[in-house]
Amino acid sequence: MSKLIAALPMYDWPEVRGEIDAQWAQLRDAFRRRGIDAPERMARSNRDLPPVSGGIQDGAGKLIAPDPATLPPDEFDFHQLWLSPALLFGQTCWGPMELGLARHVQVVAQPSYDAFEGGQGELYSSALVMPADGGTSVGSPEDGKAVIPLDLIRGKRFIFNNPDSMSGLLGLTRDLEAIGESLGVFASCGESGGHRSSIVAIAEGRADIAAIDCQSWALAQRFEPAARRVKVVGWTTRRKGLPFISARATSADVVASMREAIAELGLDGSVAKQLFVERVG
Structure with a gap:
């Protein structure tokens, strides 16, 4: 053995x-x-x-x-x-x-x-998800640059999976800093313990926005019923x-x-x- x-x-x-x-x-x-x-x-x-x-x-x-x-x-x-x-x-x-x-x-x-929306080779990005309101989801940009809808996310309750997560917290933090903003744009920040839990929290009204890495988002669309009650409003920058x-x-x-x-x-x-x-x- x-x-x-x-x-x-x-x-x-x-x-x-x-x-x-x-x-x-x-x-x-x-x-x-x-x-x-x-x-x-x-x-x-x-x-x-x-x-x-x-x-x-x-x-x-x-x-x-x-x-x-x-x-x-x-x-x-x-x-x-x-x-x-x-x-x-x-x-x-x-x-x-x-x-x-x-x-x-x-x-x-x-x-x-490559198999996932938001991914390209060794690079991946995170989908920014919020409660579905009947609108359509935003597709991943071809150039891999961040799409951060400040008008939608300002003053909302942000939830992330873990404090050391690049996809759930650190990447979005850097993208906000790149446009002169910070996590202070949110009304609050909370930890869920996992991407799937973040999606469920938004669907149940306990949070408003999360950054979900593109492969986890693909899994959620396959297996997590709560994913049908959220939509993609933006994307983080593609990173390794x-x-x-x-x-x-x-x-x-x-x-x-x-x-x-x-x-x-x-x-x-x-x-x-x-x-x-x-x-x-």
Whole structure:
């Protein structure tokens, strides 16, 4: 049994578990053909993370995360996953990467978002969604520049998924700053815990606007009934999408072999239309 772990948690909605499992099976088998000891199944909870006696330390011996064995076993702490020295293959967001995670991991590849409105190659954007009022949704601009309807969003209740999310908070914050505004344009800002929860909050009248990354928005249109009660009023600037990562301790040879395997799989044949890569490295 492999001592390494893998996970693709960012778009692992219950309705697409089979698709995500199929994605991993393709990657796992391609990795194994190159001699990589890839795990049979992905981690989906803290109990799937290997224990680290004394907690996880960085290269200088500084404690950066507790022992996964001490965490609630049925929950799934993504930061704990990303910092695990046993992480062979996972996916994160550039928000946490910019806030310090990049020191502890290696980027293996970038996914393609070509299959989703608001995506182009390795770039993605977020749909700005508000309650539907009978009007039509705004399409993603071809040039990938931000479309921020200040007249619609001023004085509204903004809800975001997580404070370190590029798609849900940081990207929109930067787009507002680029036009001389700030989060102060909103009457309030609140945290929902996830893009899907943000959509539900708007549909139920508990919030007025959220930024939902384009792949999550596509999933919501497939599976979340509340998505029918909101509409797209704008888009954030296209930015680099969610990178595939490995632990800093993963050897250069293994990382190179994973990149070769991903490139070999190509853009065609992705079960969920997102996994395989526009650019590696």
